[in-house]
Amino acid sequence: MDLDFSVVWKNLPTLLNAAIMTVVLTLISQFIGTIAGFFLALGRLSRMAWLRGLVWTYVWIFRGTPVLLHLFFVYYAAPMFGVTLDAFPAAIIAFSVSSAAYNTEIFRAGLQAVHIGQIEAAQAIGMRYPAIVRKILLPQAVRIIIPPYMSNFISHTKNSSLASVITVQELMLTAQAIYSSTYRAIEILSATGVIYLCLTSCLTGLQVLLEGQMKFEERGLSARRKRLLKVIDGEPVAIAASA
Template sequence: MDLDFSIITPYIPMILTGAWFTVKASLCSVIIGSFFGLIVGALRVLPFAPARALAATYIYVIRGTPLLIQLFLIYFGLPSLGINLPAFTAGVIGLSINSSGYVGEIVRGGIEAVPKGQWEASRILGLSYLQSMCKIILPQAIRNMLPAIGNEFVTLIKESSLLSTLAITELTMAGQQVRSVTYASFETFIAVGVVYLCLTSFTSLALQLIESRWQTN
């Protein structure tokens, strides 16, 4: 079989536009997901059993159900409750909620990796639990969390392909539209795969640079 990529050359701008939507959705989702994941992870180590149980249940449900089902519940399910969201907004919310469950466990692990002597030292200094967490524990825990959070961002870029099921013209949907016009399935999805590979490779490299600079400071 001979591959002819010249067939899809006129549609490269469409693919790149889809890639931009993928980047935008992934970036918004990882920021929002990390914020809520930080809260969930902090609740997981809170010295208050009901809060720990609530956070653990949240993580259990989010990590135990498919992202696709979560997206469908938000986009197709919420309208039955009178809540209608634009497709892109619903997609970002779904990705953010899913990401927060994984980030929550990353945060929990990062906090628990901080030596217990740091907690004892903060109590000796007369700091409250919140002050100890914000000023002493979290800054150290972030060093432990950076690689895992970076991997979560890379994973999120790939999982964003599921947004195509909500008719969002991200990279995968753009590829499907190009294929429907050119009928060049192999060439189209090879090109889409290469763009995904470039996005994840660039993201991994950028995160490695950030991590190395953080570790040397």
């Protein structure tokens, strides 16, 4: 087999420009899916049965069906109901609703891992629910959420290649156009795979960084936290002064 990777170097700028579209598509849809998933997770934990059922149905449908179907319905079926979208916003919507479904369950698991006693104690001293979520639930849930959330983020990045089926000029569609004209599928697809690997490796590195920031027992208290808690050499000021 005669491989010629010089075609990769000639088309590398085009592939990298397409990779930017992939990054933009992934970041926007994941951001929307994160925000939506968080509030849907709160809905799953609501005391209102109708709201829990509504969110559960959403998660059941969009987590149980392929992203490819979501893309087809938003781009091809929506015009039947009078809603016509360009390829890029249609991909954003399809990927966002899919991402939100997965993120809902990830966030719910993290929030439920916080002991109910802490929530009851906060309610006993008069804290409102938004303050409980912000000051008690989220700081503890984030540590649990990071690994599955970042895994979903990586899968979401790879799934962005499906946007090629509705003509979004992202990395995979661009690669297909290049090897269709050069007849060098192996070389172009190999380069495309390396670019995807670089993108997902960045997310893996971000995951390692975030997990390291969450290891409070290993890192100890920061200088700012020690000042807030008035801690000297690992002991509260009052105890250190009395020793």
